[in-house]
Amino acid sequence: MKKIILFGVLLLSLFLVVSSCKDKVKTEKSSELIKQGVLEVPDSAVLINTVLSADEQARLTPDAVLEILQKGNKEFTEDNLTVRNNLQRVREAALSQYPKAAIVSCLDSRVPVEDVFHRGIGDIFVARVAGNIINEDILGSLEFACKVSGAKLIVVLGHEHCGAVKSAIDDVKLGNITAMLSKIRPAVAAAAKNYDGDKTSDNPKFVEAVCSQNVDHAINEIRSKSSILKEMEDKGEIKIVGGVYHMETGKVDFL
Ligand SMILES: [Zn+2]
Numbered sequence: 579m580k581k582i583i584l585f586g587v588l589l590l591s592l593f594l595v596v597s598s599c600k601d602k603v604k605t606e607k608s609s610e611l612i613k614q615g616v617l618e619v620p621d622s623a624v625l626i627n628t629v630l631s632a633d634e635q636a637r638l639t640p641d642a643v644l645e646i647l648q649k650g651n652k653e654f655t656e657d658n659l660t661v662r663n664n665l666q667r668v669r670e671a672a673l674s675q676y677p678k679a680a681i682v683s684c685l686d687s688r689v690p691v692e693d694v695f696h697r698g699i700g701d702i703f704v705a706r707v708a709g710n711i712i713n714e715d716i717l718g719s720l721e722f723a724c725k726v727s728g729a730k731l732i733v734v735l736g737h738e739h740c741g742a743v744k745s746a747i748d749d750v751k752l753g754n755i756t757a758m759l760s761k762i763r764p765a766v767a768a769a770a771k772n773y774d775g776d777k778t779s780d781n782p783k784f785v786e787a788v789c790s791q792n793v794d795h796a797i798n799e800i801r802s803k804s805s806i807l808k809e810m811e812d813k814g815e816i817k818i819v820g821g822v823y824h825m826e827t828g829k830v831d832f833l
Pocket of ligand 1: 684685686708709710737739740741742743
């Protein structure tokens with residue numbers, strides 16, 4: 579009798595393992611077909627999100643927004659993105675917006691910011707500029723995002739293997755790129771001070787050190803050149819944080 583029960587348990591375990599493998603393959607195949615536009619997604623599988631309202635935005639704290647972005651990034655790295663009711667959200671957000679955060683990101687095509695944090699229409703402001711540098715226009719944009727539109731969190735998002743950072747290390751001079759790279763040069767100098775070893779763009783460790791330093795430098799620039807944002811941060815109305823996006827994993831490490 580015991581042998582029969584044991585055999586039954588073994589058979590059931592084998593069935594569960596095989597069916598979970600099948601499900602995984604099926605899910606991977608389905609998401610690939612959805613991506614290719616071959617498979618239509620049933621309405622029931624679409625995530626119904628409403629665009630954030632003014633009240634909902636007002637109730638959020640900077641820490642809560644940071645948690646939402648961290649959770650969204652985890653979902654992105656697990657390839658757990660959802661199909662959204664985008665057209666409905668486009669219409670809802672047509673006349674107003676109450677985004678929860680403002681992200682300053684590099685121009686790099688390999689860093690799809692909304693996807694990286696699993697956010698949709700009306701969720702986040704994104705300012706993109708090569709090397710995620712800070713200038714007057716970016717500061718004005720951030721002041722608009724936080725002071726006028728109520729965003730609770732600023733994230734300066736650097737990334738691995740950044741071409742702008744490498745060009746600043748190499749002291750590239752070309753057209754308007756020269757002036758742009760001059761805003762990354764202070765980070766190169768600061769990183770070089772504390773770095774023993776090869777200080778060229780051929781050394782990924784040094785590039786990484788400059789990238790982090792560049793994020794810190796951008797945050798300092800925001801605090802020192804925008805009295806509006808500095809005051810909001812001092813009052814606890816917003817938080818300003820840095821992060822680095824990892825190319826191979828899609829993970830954002832908040833600094
Ligand atoms: Zn970059």
